[in-house]
Amino acid sequence: MSNLLLFAAGNKIISLLISSFPKILLRGLIVTIPLTAISFGCAMVIATFVAMIQYAKVPIARKICQIYIWIFRGTPLLIQLYVVFFGLPNLGIMIDPFPCAVLVFALNEGAYCAETMRAGLESVPVGQIEAGYCVGMSYFQVMRRIVIPQALKAAFPSLSNSLISMLKDTSLVANITVAEMFMTTQRIVARTYEALALYLELAAIYLIFSTVLTVLQHKGENYLDVVGRRKKKKNAES
């Protein structure tokens, strides 16, 4: 009798998982992924600018960049979301949940990635820059043709890690009423009380997303490492 009950309960959970899976996944595809992609794209633009200003030691702008990085790295992401979404309306500034999330994530991630990029820029040997000037390049040509490509390559693994972290951090935007995967799951739990099964399911979906990104990261690193790839090929041949 009790076995039968357990069996029935198990069945119920399985059918709940099956019915909830597409709902959560859909939120992932139409909210989590676009939010991550757009925010990260904006973050890259911000990071590149900020890193280049610091690298070139542009007087005042450099100080402003340092303050920006100091603030966004030194305060919790969740509080940044609250300040912008719940705080700014007190000043009459209302931003919709999704754009608000993009704004905060882009600024937050931009601050972290700016430091990664700056380290990448600084990893390019001065000698190559001097050689660039000597073959007749201008400052911007040296940056675009020699320094930035090598800096991006050096920064790629760290930037990929940041992207994966950010994908997971998007679950925080449930707090500012963006209906992404976490909020959707919470709502289903509120109806069905199956917290364990549903949150594990949600975790599994995040795991699928980050696994895909990890695979892409390895592909990207391999693509960038032309020399290493050739060496492997050579070793395999001999």
Add this chain to the structure above:
Amino acid sequence: MLKVEHLKKSFQDTTVLEDINLNVEKGEVVAVLGPSGSGKTTLLRCMNFLERADSGLLTFDGVQHRLERISKEEIASIRRKTAFVFQSFNLFANRTALGNVIEGPVVTGKMTVHEAKVRGMQLLEKVGLADRADHYPAELSGGQQQRVAIARALATDPEIIYFDEPTSALDPKLKGEVLKVMSDLATEGVTMMVVTHELSFARNAAHRIIYLENGEILEEASAKDFFEHPTNPKVIDFLAGGDEPKELETKETNSLN
């Protein structure tokens, strides 16, 4: 072709170059010798504005420039007509050997990519590396990298090439291949100013020697006079002592064997 007058350079409060005067004629090979720390690298870097001289006059190609207030445009125009070969090669790590060679002519608009590639292959052929055209610097030996760097320097048809100890970072086996390429250029009439510790190269390939010590030119003579009839006691000391002359002796005994 190149004339330097009263060039001065100091770092913070230490004077590194004191009233340098020199000139280089078209087709001439000038070797700059001197003990370590005498200011040879600094002098060469001032010629190409990798280091800014404090004062002095530079006449290049008949145009006189005041070094203390030279403009970006003047620097760019001089750099377009000169080339630099570094001690540490400094090839662009994100470009293949051929990519390194074509970068200058392409970026300055002197040639199209296609023209530059054709010319680049000829130059790699000349330095004996046509078969390595699509190798990245990390896949080349030091000697090969330096030969690519020389091809890169030649690619913009410079009026003068500056060399800063081009073989110092190479082990003895690899020095020869680079010195050979440089000697060939010297015979072809390429104008060169070469800072070197290779006395045998200076003796055989250079027309004129400039001897620098403590930021001053102590001696300037034809290669023959400099080595065979040195007059300045410091030069005699330099030729007799230190590591460099020993290197020369071993080279010579080697070639005798």
